[in-house]
Amino acid sequence: MNALAELLDEATLAARAIPRLTDTADLDVPAAYQVQRATVERRLARGERIIGVKMGFTSRAKMVQMGVDDVIWGLLTDAMLVQHDLDTAGLIHPRIEPEIAFLLERPVRTPADVAAAVGGVAVGYEVLDSRYEGFSFTLADVIADNASASGFGHGPWHRPRDVANLGLVMEIDGRAVASGSSAAILGDPLRSLTAAARLASAAGIELQPGWVVLAGAATAAVPLPAGAHVRIAAAGLGHVEVTTR
Ligand code: OOG
Ligand code: MG
DSSP: OHHHHHHHHHHHHHTOOBOOGGGTSOOOHHHHHHHHHHHHHHHHHTTOOEEEEEEESOSHHHHHHHTOOSOEEEEEEGGGBOOSEEOGGGOSSOEEEEEEEEEESSOBSSGGGHHHHEEEEEEEEEEEOOSBGGGOOOHHHHHHTGGGEEEEEEOOOBOSOOOTTOEEEEEETTEEEEEEEGGGTTTSHHHHHHHHHHHHHHHTOOBOTTOEEEOOOSSOOEEOOTTOEEEEEETTTEEEEEEEO
């Protein structure tokens, strides 16, 4: 596991894509999550802190785009939080996608804790950067690669509210590049949070107060070029912007 984690971690640090692990290794889903954990451990050893989790493939649009059909999750660290601008030079082939973000104010150990745990909701985005050549992978590969996690950001937090059917629009340099509804996320992004709670309890991880949970993209991701201005808006939740260099 550690050798595979090292390959992924080095690919991340060097911004150089690698062949899929499953081309040469026998990797099932439980083993892939062990590799994921080991990649995150390497980040923690460099001083990064876990500040949340991200859900993946919670919408048909994403499953169809990537050819994968199971809900997965990955871990977010403080180093991934984007503050207004992002240097794409250190990335391989970044993509961006709109997200709904939850802020936890209480620990979540089981799905039963979810309803009382949400302290805020926001419109957000995720920057994906698969460490695999051609941004192409199997389910086990993408799990091992921490669900392609690279960066994320969110707009202002709002008090908890119904986010089941919010219109989402993502623009790059003023041109709409993706639009959809939060209903595409398992019918209601809150269900994605429940799924995160289920995966967390199975993994023996407690979701912590202060953590952010990205519910998963409602639309396909789009390539994120350098020198771009991206604006993501969700009805009732305002917007968030990011500029790339
Ligand atoms: C994997 C991550 C999927 C989402 O929101 O569905 C994901 C990928 O598409 O590279 O983050
Ligand atoms: Mg995502």
